Amino acid sequence: MTISQPDLSTFESLESAVRSYCRAWPTVFDRARGSRMYDENGRAYLDFFAGAGSLNYGHNNPVLKRALAxxxxxxxxxxxxxxxxVAKRTFLRTFQELVLHPRGLPYKVMFPGPTGANAVEAALKLARKVTGRATVVSFTNAFHGMSLGALAVTGNAFKRAGAGVPLTHVTTMPFDHYLGGAAEDFSWxxxxxxxxxxxxxxxxxVIVETVQGEGGVNVARPAWLSTLAELCLRHGVLLIxxxxxxxxxxxGAFFSxxxxxxxxxxxxxxxxxxxYGLPMSLCLFRSELDVWEPGEHNGTFRGNNPAFVTATAALRTYWTDATAMEKQTRAGGRLVEEALAAIAAEHHTEVKGYRGRGLVWGxxxxxxxRAARVSRRAFELGLLVETSGVHGxxxxxxxxxxxxxxxxxxxxxxLSRAVSETR
Structure with missing residues (x-):
């Protein structure tokens, strides 16, 4: 099969140099369905990226697309x-019925803006407003977003440097396994x-990811998280x-x-x-923390009604029976874990390790x-995978x-072939 060279000249001449994913995958994508993307020449790529985790139900999911249309x-x-x-009311009622109520979660729902960074900024602001304190504790290798507040609690030095101003009022603590067992959890x-x-x-x-995706798929043990929650409660510190x-x-479960x-x-x-990949974010918090004054935190695009529609359809389609969704995710995770174990065994001198939960693995x-070279070779073979970790x-x-x-x-x-064909 002859593969035509993509015409990237428009992007190179008009778009900012800040673009990144398109450098790793140098083609021009045109359409997508399920777990496959297709470039403008019709070549298919199996997608193990899913919009950086924004497309858990695949590209152009037909049920969600019908609801949106x-x-x-x-x-x-x-x-x-x-x-x-109507769209917002329907989403809120569905979210309460299928997500919050079955888990006994006493949360108010805030729509802070369309991105994850918006939600993090709202969470940090609310925590400071409620407690009257300024300092937030974050963890090594954390990633929480690219706006200033979110960057302040992010660990990556390259991303932090882009702020151009001091990132203050944050103290960093070691994430689970960071010290390799040399010290007792949270003793410091x-x-x-x-x-x-x-x-x-x-x-x-304290703000924490249960699995640090951008930080290198670092998985916190349930016991570590439980101890952290107890420590926060004991010292009157809010846990985000x-x-x-x-x-x-x-x-696996709806919340990690x-x-x-x-x-x-x-x-x-x-x-x-x-x-459906539409911009939307939530900041959830205990009802007693809802001390906002009307309009104290707002945003022009916090009411993305088409996103409410697809979110409602996703919840009704996949979370009416949460057990079935969890089983499917965990079964897929076992397939991935077995394959990574085989790759690690075959290339034991080159692979440092593998880790993950559900359907996120590293x-x-x-x-x-090596990871960047494997990603490039995988792309050439028709698979989209990204790299992560502070050094990629x-x-x-x-x-x-x-x-x-x-x-x-x-x-x-x-993936196994890409690992074998790179050095």
């Missing part, structure tokens, strides 16, 4: 700020909190879980913190909450440049939760 055809409201609309943190001479101002909140990439079923048996004070949700190499040393797998077992196996065979 019907809504637009009847001239449903598209832009509503925070006005009351608790000592600082207990010692009035430590120099650590009592924090307003950033579930932007790992929520909406990515790790469910396996730890904790109830965070504040939760941020975005990416796949709309189900394959780490000793050679920090991890191949990160984020297939749609709706991917079939055959598609999963196909992608894993391509």
């Amino acid at each position: 019907d809504y637009l055809e009847r001239d449903g409201v598209t832009h509503g700020l925070d006005m009351a609309t 943190f608790e000592r600082l909190l207990d010692d009035p001479g430590s120099g650590l101002d009592r924090p307003a909140a 879980v950033d579930d932007i990439q790992m929520g909406c079923g990515r790790t 913190f469910e396996d730890a048996g904790i109830v965070p004070d504040i939760v941020t949700v975005s990416k796949s909450i709309s189900g 394959l780490e190499f000793h050679d920090r440049g 040393e991890v191949v990160k797998l984020l297939p749609a939760l709706t991917i079939t077992a055959d598609e999963t196996r196909e992608g894993l065979r391509i």
Whole structure:
């Protein structure tokens, strides 16, 4: 098959140099369905990226697409700020019925703006407003977004440098496994909190990802998360879980913190909450924390009604029976884990390790440049995978939760070949 060279001249001449994913995948995509994307020449690519976790139900999911098309055809409201609309009411009722109520979660729902970073900014602002304190504790290798508040609680030095101003009022603590078992979990943190001479101002909140996606697919143990929640409660510190990439079923349960048996004070949700890749985010918090004054935090695009429509359709389609969705995700995860174990065994001198939960997995190499080479070769073979980790040393797998077992196996065979064909 002859592959035509893509014409990227328009992007190179007119678009900013800040673009990144298109450099790793140099083609011009035209359409997508399910777990496959197609470029303008008709070549298919199996997608193990899923819009960086924004497409848990696949591209152009037919059920969600039908709901959206019907809504637009009847001239449903598209832009509503925070006005009351039928679409918003339906989403809120559905979210309460299928997500919050079954899990006993006592949350108010806030629509802070269309992106995950908007949700993080709202969470940080609310925590500071409620407690009257400024400091927030975050963790090594965390990633929470690219706006200033979110960058302040992000660990990556390259991303932080883009702020151009000091990123303050944050203290960083070691994430699970960061010290390799050399110290007891949270011993340093608790000592600082207990010692009035430590120099650590009592924090307003702790913000944590249960699985650090951009940080290298670092998985926190349920016991570590449970201990963190207990520490926060004991010291009067609010616990924020950033579930932007790992929520909406990515790790199995709807929320990634469910396996730890904790109830965070504040939760941020975005990416796949709309189900269709439409911009939407939520900031969830205990009702007693709802101390906002009307209009105190707002945004022009916080009322994306088409996203409410597709989000409602996604919840009704996939979360009416949460057990079935969880089983499907965990079964897919077992296929991935088995394949990564085989790759690691075959290339034991080159692979540093593999790790994950549900349908988020990472394959780490000793050679920090190897993951990028594997990703490039996988692209040439028709598979989209990205890299993560502070040095880009991890191949990160984020297939749609709706991917079939055959598609999963196909992608894993391509990945195995890409690893074998790179050095």
